[in-house]
Amino acid sequence: MNLKSISRVALLATIPLFAISCGESKDTEEEVEVSEAPKFLSKPLVSHIYTADPSVHVFDGTIYIYPSHDVESVVEEDDSGAHFNMRDYHVFSMTDINAEPVDHGRALDVDDVKWAKRQMWAPDAAKKGDKYYLYFPAKDFDDIFRLGVAVSDSPTGPFTAQPEPMKGSYSIDPAVFQDGEEYYIYWGGIWGGQLQKWRTGEYLSTGKSPYADEPEDDEPAISPMVAKLSDDMLEFGEEPKKIAILDQDGTPIKAGDHERRFFEAAWVHKHNDKYYFSYSTGDTHNIAYAIGDSPYGPFTYQGVVLKPVQGWTNHHSIVKIDGKWYIFYHDTELSGETHLRNIKMAELEHLADGTIKTIEPILK
Incomplete structure (x- = not known):
C-alpha cells in the first residue's frame, strides 16, 4: 500500500495583490491561507499500513508492538466513531529501540471471533508462563462493545479467540499491567466507547447521541474500570x-x-514504587497522568504527558526499554485523515520529583 502524505497546517499570511477597479490599478492587502507542513518530533515507525493505539511490551528482551490497524472506510463519520472500522490486528517486533519494526502479519481477524461483528479497536497483550494473551474490544451483534481474549504460543500470533467475550465486560481500550505475580486489566472509553451507557450497571440504550448519558458538569467524571485477572488470564478474577x-x-x-x-x-x-495512571482526555486531546500508591488507585492528577497530536485522537503506551522510558503514540502525519493513523515513539523523562516532563509532539 502506498500511503499518502498530505498533512498540512494553515498559516495566515498577508501578501500584496493587484486589483483593477474602474480601469485603475491599486495595491491592496488581503489575508490568504498558505499551507505549510508541520514539524514533528518523531517519525512514523510503520508506513506500509496504517497503525494506531500502540500497546508496547518487552517480552524476553524483544520489543513487541500491538497496535490497531486502521483501514479506509466507507462508513460515514459520526460521533460514535463508526468510521474507525478496523477489522484485524498485526503485531510488530523490534530487536532494539533503534530497529525498524518487523510486521509479522495478521494475528487475529474479526471473522475469527465468533461473537464479534465489527470495530476491532485498541488492543493490548500480556505474557504469563509460556502463553501470550491478546485483549481486544469489538462490537457484538447487538452493536455493544465487549472485551475479548485470544491466546497464542507466540507473541506474534496467530491468536485463537475465546468463543465468548469476557463475562461482564463492556466498553473499550483494555490495558494489562503486571505487578509482580498479579495481572490487572484496565478499560473504558466514553462517547463512542459506550462507558457512559453503563453508569447504572446495565446498558442504557437511549437512542440519543453518544454523549447524552454523561453526568452533569459539576458531578464526578465517569470512572475508568479495573479488575485483577483470573489465574487463567481469560476472565475478571474479581468484581x-x-x-x-x-x-x-x-x-x-x-x-x-x-x-x-x-x-x-x-x-x-510503575516508577519508584508509584503507580502512574495515564489516559486520553478525548476532546481536549491530551495524554494526562495521575499518580497513586496502589494499582487500584485512587490516583491524584499531576499534569500532561503528551500534548495534542495531529489528528483527533490521542492514544499511547509507556514502557521501559534498556533502562530508559519511552512513550509510543500515533498521529496522522502520513494521511492527514482522522481515521488513518501512524504510530510513533519518543523518549519520556521522569523528573526528580516524580513528575513527567511534558512532551510536545509538534515542534513550534
Whole structure:
C-alpha cells in the first residue's frame, strides 16, 4: 500500500495583490491561507499500513508492538466513531529501540471471533508462563462493545479467540499491567466507547447521541474500570472496581473539566514504587497522568504527558526499554485523515520529583 502524505497546517499570511477597479490599478492587502507542513518530533515507525493505539511490551528482551490497524472506510463519520472500522490486528517486533519494526502479519481477524461483528479497536497483550494473551474490544451483534481474549504460543500470533467475550465486560481500550505475580486489566472509553451507557450497571440504550448519558458538569467524571485477572488470564478474577482520579485537594475530577477528566486510553506503569495512571482526555486531546500508591488507585492528577497530536485522537503506551522510558503514540502525519493513523515513539523523562516532563509532539 502506498500511503499518502498530505498533512498540512494553515498559516495566515498577508501578501500584496493587484486589483483593477474602474480601469485603475491599486495595491491592496488581503489575508490568504498558505499551507505549510508541520514539524514533528518523531517519525512514523510503520508506513506500509496504517497503525494506531500502540500497546508496547518487552517480552524476553524483544520489543513487541500491538497496535490497531486502521483501514479506509466507507462508513460515514459520526460521533460514535463508526468510521474507525478496523477489522484485524498485526503485531510488530523490534530487536532494539533503534530497529525498524518487523510486521509479522495478521494475528487475529474479526471473522475469527465468533461473537464479534465489527470495530476491532485498541488492543493490548500480556505474557504469563509460556502463553501470550491478546485483549481486544469489538462490537457484538447487538452493536455493544465487549472485551475479548485470544491466546497464542507466540507473541506474534496467530491468536485463537475465546468463543465468548469476557463475562461482564463492556466498553473499550483494555490495558494489562503486571505487578509482580498479579495481572490487572484496565478499560473504558466514553462517547463512542459506550462507558457512559453503563453508569447504572446495565446498558442504557437511549437512542440519543453518544454523549447524552454523561453526568452533569459539576458531578464526578465517569470512572475508568479495573479488575485483577483470573489465574487463567481469560476472565475478571474479581468484581470490577471504579478508578478514582482526584484533584490535588482530594476531590474527584469533575465531568465538566474536559482538560483533565478521563475519556479513554488507560495505561499504567510503575516508577519508584508509584503507580502512574495515564489516559486520553478525548476532546481536549491530551495524554494526562495521575499518580497513586496502589494499582487500584485512587490516583491524584499531576499534569500532561503528551500534548495534542495531529489528528483527533490521542492514544499511547509507556514502557521501559534498556533502562530508559519511552512513550509510543500515533498521529496522522502520513494521511492527514482522522481515521488513518501512524504510530510513533519518543523518549519520556521522569523528573526528580516524580513528575513527567511534558512532551510536545509538534515542534513550534
